Amino acid sequence: MIDFGSLILQLFSPQYTRHPIFPDFLTATLVAMAISVGMSFAFAMLRRKTTDIDRVNRIMKETNDWRKAYTAAVKKGNKDEIEELKKKQAYVNKMALEVQQQQMRPMLIYMLPSFLIWIFVFPSIFGQVVAISPIHIPWIMCSDQDVQNHQQLDDKGNPKGACEVPGEVYLWGWFLLTSFAFSGIVGKVTKTSMPSM
Known part of the structure; x- marks a missing residue:
């Protein structure tokens, strides 16, 4: 009997190469950062x-x-102002919902191609780690435990983990960091930045 759950998981699990196109960290770091910034620009243009x-x-x-x-009226305890502001609350909620819908539209369009690129393209180009950092950030960088896993071998004689030294940055972690770092700049350049709610 075919185990469809296992088959789907195997199909959509990233297959990280052990021989990346960019084997040195300097090149991999810069190319991954350039792609991350490029994807941020693509998303900004889609949003526009x-x-x-x-x-x-x-x-x-x-x-x-x-x-x-409303917050100021509550702090002051001004009941008349609170009542007046509550009359506008349904309108404000409706407008907030419209904003959420407008923000979701480009995200939904962007997600599928982005997901496919993350699953099938990036792991085969970069491997699992692309940078090294002197500052440790948990979960997106290799820990001592991850390095110990790398020293163990699987059935095929390959290391079980990707981390050779502590501080190596996982591919997705580097994309996350560079995306956060450049999103404000990209938003200002493309005039697509939005104030927070």
């Missing part, structure tokens, strides 16, 4: 095409102003 950014910014400003006014 699918979202009315000016309207979203106006709604978010109006929503933030309402929240600040």
Whole structure:
């Protein structure tokens, strides 16, 4: 009998190469960072095409102003102002929902191609680790335990883990760090940055 769960898991599990195209950390780090920034630009352009950014910014400003006014009224204990602001709450909630829908549209379009690239392309180009860092950040960098796993061999004689030294940065961790680091800059350059709710 075919175990479909295992088959699907095997198909969609990244197959990290042990012989990456960019074997040295310097090249892998720079190329992965360039791809990450490029993907951020692609997402920003997609957001620009699918979202009315000016309207979203106006709604978010109006929503933030309402929240600040409501919080201030509650702190003061001004019941008349609280009642007046509560009358506008349904409208504010409706606008906040519209903003969420507008923000989800490009994300849903971007997710499938991005997921396929992450599963099938990047692991075969970069391998599992792409950088090394002197600052340790848990979960996205190799720990001493990960290095010990690397020293153990599997049935085929290959190391079980990818980490040779502590501080190596996993592929997804490096993309995450560079994406966060450059998202503000990309947002300002493409004029797609949005205020937080």
